[in-house]
Amino acid sequence: MAVEPANPCDPEPGLALPSRHKGRRKTRNRSSVKTHRNYTVEEVARAMGIAKGTIRRWIRSGNLPALMDRKPHLIIGGDLIDYLKGRAIKRVKLPLHECYCFKCRAARPPALAMADYIPLTPTTGNLRAICGTCYSLMHKAVRLAALTTLAGILSVSVRQGPASLIDTSNPSPSDHFPQEGEPNA
Numbered sequence: 303m304a305v306e307p308a309n310p311c312d313p314e315p316g317l318a319l320p321s322r323h324k325g326r327r328k329t330r331n332r333s334s335v336k337t338h339r340n341y342t343v344e345e346v347a348r349a350m351g352i353a354k355g356t357i358r359r360w361i362r363s364g365n366l367p368a369l370m371d372r373k374p375h376l377i378i379g380g381d382l383i384d385y386l387k388g389r390a391i392k393r394v395k396l397p398l399h400e401c402y403c404f405k406c407r408a409a410r411p412p413a414l415a416m417a418d419y420i421p422l423t424p425t426t427g428n429l430r431a432i433c434g435t436c437y438s439l440m441h442k443a444v445r446l447a448a449l450t451t452l453a454g455i456l457s458v459s460v461r462q463g464p465a466s467l468i469d470t471s472n473p474s475p476s477d478h479f480p481q482e483g484e485p486n487a
Contacts, residue, residue: 332383332386332387334349335349335379335382335383335386336379337379337380338379339379340369340376340377340378340379341376341377341378341379342374342375342376342377343357343358343361343374343375343377344374346377346382357377360385361377365385366381366382366385367381367385368381394409396442397409398444398448398451398452398455399412399452399455399456401417401429401431401433401440401441401442402440402442403433403435403436403438403440404438404440405436405438406435406436406438410433410434410435410440412431412432412433412434412440413432413433413434413437414434414457415455415456415457416431416432416456416457416458417429417430417431417452417456417457417458417459418430418431418458418459418460418461419444419449419458419459419460420461420462421446421460424446425445425446425447426443426444426445427443427444427446427449428441428442428443428444429441429442429443429452429458431456
């Protein structure tokens with residue numbers, strides 16, 4: 303009975319590989335790191351889906367502790383988890399009547415306490431408002447159920463959602479292009 307050689311792309315036991323879906327943003331999955339296991343720089347890079355140089359840079363900066371007395375350099379799983387938790391983005395839940403202004407980089411209430419609600423699905427929609435400070439357009443995803451509470455705080459006007467391709471009289475994905483002339487033969 304012949305034994306097949308191990309595939310170098312297969313993950314090691316206890317180590318999850320990043321997803322290979324195109325177009326998806328790579329996320330650093332802390333849950334794939336085990337607390338009581340030691341990892342090499344290559345294993346951490348593979349598990350996190352980032353370059354080995356990035357891991358080495360974290361170690362050189364002194365932020366990520368590693369056992370450097372022998373090779374390969376080892377990173378303790380608990381230290382890696384603590385480091386990743388410290389780097390995680392702290393998300394702040396905004397009050398219902400505020401939107402995040404990307405130009406001001408802060409949560410702001412809409413100018414003149416007015417906003418538009420554009421339904422996207424039967425249960426959710428997009429709240430569109432103007433920033434009172436810099437007058438740029440702000441957006442926020444809002445549940446339809448929260449619209450009644452929001453109407454007590456802001457003046458909300460409900461707009462018609464984007465037209466579906468099926469609802470148009472001429473359902474063609476290239477309908478917005480001007481008519482092309484005769485093709486060259």
